[in-house]
Amino acid sequence: MDPVYLDHNATTPLEPRVLAAMMPALEATGNASSVHGFGRRAAEAVETARDQVAALLGVRPRELVFTASGSEANNAVLGTMSELHGGGHVVVSAFEHPSILAAAARLEERGFAVSRVRPEPTGRVSPAAIAGELRDDTRLVCLMLANNEIGALQPVAEVAELARARGVPVLCDAVQAVGKVPVAVPDLGVDYLTVGAHKFYGPLGAAALWIRGGAGFSPLLVGGSQERRRRAGTLNVPALVGLGAAAALVAAELEGWARHMARLRDAFEAGLGAIGGTAVHAAAVPRLPNTSNVAFHGVDAEALMVRLDLRGFAVSTGSACASGVVEVSETMRALGVDEEVAAASLRVSFGKDSPERAAEWLLAALREEVEALRELAAAGARR
Ligand SMILES: Cc1ncc(COP(=O)(O)O)c(C=O)c1O
Structure with missing residues (x-):
């Protein structure tokens, strides 16, 4: 792929x-x-x-x-x-x-x-x-x-x-x-x-x-x-x-772009239920049609981002890990999101030319990687 x-x-x-x-x-x-x-x-x-x-x-x-x-x-x-x-x-x-x-x-x-x-x-x-x-x-x-x-x-x-x-x-x-x-x-x-x-x-x-x-x-x-x-x-x-x-x-094409991006974004968010333990930031207010920022509870989003990168998906996190210390982004801090949730949050931003099946592919990869990271975290906690 x-x-x-x-x-x-x-x-x-x-x-x-x-x-x-x-x-x-x-x-x-x-x-x-x-x-x-x-x-x-x-x-x-x-x-x-x-x-x-x-x-x-x-x-x-x-x-x-x-x-x-x-x-x-x-x-x-x-x-x-x-x-x-x-x-x-x-x-x-x-x-x-x-x-x-x-x-x-x-x-x-x-x-x-x-x-x-x-x-x-x-x-x-x-x-x-x-x-x-x-x-x-x-x-x-x-x-x-x-x-x-x-x-x-x-x-x-x-x-x-x-x-x-x-x-x-x-x-x-x-x-x-x-x-x-x-x-x-x-x-x-x-x-x-x-x-x-x-x-x-x-x-x-x-x-x-x-x-x-x-x-x-x-x-x-x-x-x-x-x-x-x-x-x-x-x-x-x-x-x-x-x-x-x-x-x-x-000016000429925005309407079509926005419709395409919203369709992918909505399909992506609709599929999150199958992963479980997720929450979409700002879900209750008007948002850009392309942006989905999701907390995967119990998961280190930096590690998730790296795993997705290895599978060919480019997404981002707001929190940066500098010298082993997780720095919570100003946005998450301003929102009053607690540190664990901020560190578990991943930003997916679709584009006007994102493939029609991009949401489906990403969800399939996320299902496996989120589960793997949650298992690792649980194993670590048992040790
Ligand atoms: C809201 C917002 N303002 C300003 C900027 C800065 O733009 P530039 O990358 O052109 O300096 C960005 C870039 O990420 C942005 O998202």
Whole structure:
């Protein structure tokens, strides 16, 4: 059997049609800032990509800043708060991506106050809990659209409405949402939004930050005048062309992709009963159609992941074992999941091209491996 890749929340394969769109740009010469024909053609390709991303998100192209990664885009927004205000307060959900949590911690080191709002055990952050943290000196609220580990969708529009009433801007990290659920910026009412191509079948090295017209911004990278002086550095033309092409595919095909992924995800979760002793995280709230994070009670998920890898299945765990100590992920910690359950949790993330029988194959392998690991654990306990 060919290896089965079920780790699409980590990164997605490059879609062949995206690669085909990128090829001319990979072969061409030309710095998009140059005024000669080579440069102009490169710049035109970048502007086409900007139009494609803008069309997908429902925003004006000039409000988009291209970056090299979602992490960079998130860092740029939090860094802006320090540049513009020097101090104050920010509110983040406690299970944001590390690129937001670490950037918030850096603000804290610089004298900001940071409120970390824990999600409810269901996996959803309560808008009232965020609203309850807002202060007169709150500079920013950060809430992701979809959590990367458990897939739970967050009430971003409601939070944005509450924040706007207090004049507080909102950053929405939509990196994990694009390509899985519709993302229409005008419906969200946020001020900053980030996306990254490699999560929706585009290339690595291309991402975008949308900044509402008039919202404050201070560049993370300074130097050249690229991106209307909002992000210095020679534009990565082939990668940005790929970002645009991937965005156009999402715009045209998302519905079918989502249906396929949800079918596999649902078949997978329906089959868990036969294994027994399982619990799906965030099962009771709206989730991404492709993500299933499951605790296999009494099983070490790291060991399970390795065994599945040997059988050709790529899945992931949120908890990393560093030097023999299991580090529980921020997401699991924020959810208040106990350590044993967190260490037993495995993330399966399906993709638009996952084989129709992927769920069935994975379930068959899991039945054997989970049983083997439970037997080993029981034997260890008897010794
Ligand atoms: C929710 C979320 N935000 C941001 C990122 C960071 O994106 P990048 O890998 O492009 O830096 C990720 C990547 O895993 C993510 O899942």
